Amino acid sequence: MDEKTLRGRLYELAEIMTSLPTPAGPGMPSGVYRSHIPVPATQEVDELLDHLRLRAKYVTFDLEATRRENRYLRRMLQRRANGGEDPDSP
Numbered sequence: 001m002d003e004k005t006l007r008g009r010l011y012e013l014a015e016i017m018t019s020l021p022t023p024a025g026p027g028m029p030s031g032v033y034r035s036h037i038p039v040p041a042t043q044e045v046d047e048l049l050d051h052l053r054l055r056a057k058y059v060t061f062d063l064e065a066t067r068r069e070n071r072y073l074r075r076m077l078q079r080r081a082n083g084g085e086d087p088d089s090p
Contacts, residue, residue, distance in 0.1 A: 010048040
């Protein structure tokens with residue numbers, strides 16, 4: 001694959017990642033994490049790769065934070081259902 005084709009595909013991928021819906025919006029509660037990193041205006045391959053790496057890190061961070069929050073909320077609901085007992089205790 002030549003550099004021009006690679007540059008074009010990387011730019012397309014960057015545009016797709018930028019256009020993905022973000023969880024935070026006008027109807028979302030405050031404190032919801034939202035990441036928007038603009039796509040570099042220049043089409044240098046190195047810059048696009050750096051941009052994609054950064055976006056991937058933000059997506060991974062969002063996923064990990066969501067998982068932690070879900071675990072915490074599940075435990076809270078289980079405690080309520082058990083009358084205040086810790087669901088993790090034997």
